[in-house]
Amino acid sequence: xxxKLNPRETRNKFTRFSEALFGEPCEIDEAEAIxxxxxxxxxxxxxxxxxxxxxxxxxxxxxxxQKSVPPLLKQAxxxxxxxxxxxxxxxxxxxxxxxxxxxLVETVKMIxxxxxxQAPTFSTSYRNxxxxxxADKCLIDKAKSELxxxxxxxxxxxxxx
Amino acid sequence: xxxxxxxxxxxxxxxxxxxxxAEHGLAGLGTVIPGTGVSAEDLVGKILVEYCEGKxxxxxxxxxxxxxxxxxxxxxxxxxxxxxxHDREMVPDERDNSGEDDHSxxxxxxxxPDPKVMDPVVELDEERYRERVLKYFADDPELxxxxxxxxxxxxxxxADIANCLGISVNEFHNRKKRLRLxxxxxxxxxLDKNAQEVKSxxxxx
Numbered sequence: 001x002x003x004k005l006n007p008r009e010t011r012n013k014f015t016r017f018s019e020a021l022f023g024e025p026c027e028i029d030e031a032e033a034i035x036x037x038x039x040x041x042x043x044x045x046x047x048x049x050x051x052x053x054x055x056x057x058x059x060x061x062x063x064x065x066q067k068s069v070p071p072l073l074k075q076a077x078x079x080x081x082x083x084x085x086x087x088x089x090x091x092x093x094x095x096x097x098x099x100x101x102x103x104l105v106e107t108v109k110m111i112x113x114x115x116x117x118q119a120p121t122f123s124t125s126y127r128n129x130x131x132x133x134x135a136d137k138c139l140i141d142k143a144k145s146e147l148x149x150x151x152x153x154x155x156x157x158x159x160x161x
Numbered sequence: 162x163x164x165x166x167x168x169x170x171x172x173x174x175x176x177x178x179x180x181x182x183a184e185h186g187l188a189g190l191g192t193v194i195p196g197t198g199v200s201a202e203d204l205v206g207k208i209l210v211e212y213c214e215g216k217x218x219x220x221x222x223x224x225x226x227x228x229x230x231x232x233x234x235x236x237x238x239x240x241x242x243x244x245x246x247h248d249r250e251m252v253p254d255e256r257d258n259s260g261e262d263d264h265s266x267x268x269x270x271x272x273x274p275d276p277k278v279m280d281p282v283v284e285l286d287e288e289r290y291r292e293r294v295l296k297y298f299a300d301d302p303e304l305x306x307x308x309x310x311x312x313x314x315x316x317x318x319x320a321d322i323a324n325c326l327g328i329s330v331n332e333f334h335n336r337k338k339r340l341r342l343x344x345x346x347x348x349x350x351x352l353d354k355n356a357q358e359v360k361s362x363x364x365x366x
Contacts, residue, residue: 010285011239017290018184020317021308022344023337025177025231026224030169032338033176039346040179040188044172047202051171054206055213073213076167 052080122148165226174205177231181238183344196245208233242285298340307336
């Protein structure tokens with residue numbers, strides 16, 4: 001027969017069950033946490049924003065009472081500060097501007113058509129085929145050079161416009 | 162605080178809190194403990210605020226910061242659960258005798274959980290917990306074996322459980338990961354409420 005447990009013993013028993021079955025708290029690393037949050041339908045960035053606003057309201061209490069904000073609270077606010085928040089000083093403004101320009105450049109780099117026109121190259125494998133006569137090769141070479149000239153003109157026209 | 166950023170802490174603690182809620186039949190971020198209004202996000206926010214304000218102090222010699230904060234979350238969670246069951250018992254006795262009419266009295270009672278609709282899994286009952294968990298993971302033999310080793314054979318150490326099941330400790334940890342993911346994804350309560358519906362949803366996936 002089971003002994004009746006007091007509340008503290010009951011909690012301890014549940015903690016043992018929980019940790020043996022689902023692991024100790026430190027077993028959940030950040031990557032797994034993100035996976036678990038996604039499985040639960042939680043947006044991690046919204047979670048950060050929500051914590052930031054909670055901490056900001058706590059910090060507000062310190063400012064109102066003209067007390068110094070605890071260092072860990074300052075650190076947390078600084079780490080969780082949303083990128084879209086308005087800059088508080090010149091340094092932050094410069095950092096925001098730099099990251100904006102960097103992301104813009106990265107985006108542009110991903111579109112090769114915008115960066116430079118590249119002329120097409122032709123395969124010359126037909127030259128190695130045995131059944132083609134010299135006259136045929138001349139004809140194909142002529143057609144190739146005509147096509148290249150046409151494409152070059154088209155490219156130049158596009159660049160001018 | 163050398164390794165964990167607050168962003169990382171917030172995510173890890175919230176995942177832990179969601180797991181704790183799901184274990185006791187309360188699935189989802191917005192879910193609250195009946196009668197208390199406490200959600201997983203609230204518990205994480207509270208403990209992080211306490212840590213930031215220096216009310217909870219971490220000594221590296223006593224384990225990791227995550228473990229310390231998760232212990233705080235777990236204690237607060239159990240406190241809220243006991244408060245919820247306490248409130249449930251208190252409701253019928255809290256009659257307002259100040260002369261207000263029946264309508265206003267009824268309105269004030271809406272703040273309390275209705276004992277008829279309150280989820281019965283929100284309580285620390287060992288037998289029911291064991292029954293629920295075994296039933297929930299019954300369709301996956303590998304996960305069910307782990308649950309049986311812990312809940313029926315009272316094995317708690319990874320090496321003992323792995324040895325009993327004839328698997329490596331690494332394999333045991335992999336199964337625990339699967340248990341966590343499935344627990345958070347579906348939540349035990351859904352099986353209790355409507356077993357047929359959940360089983361068919363899971364089969365489709």
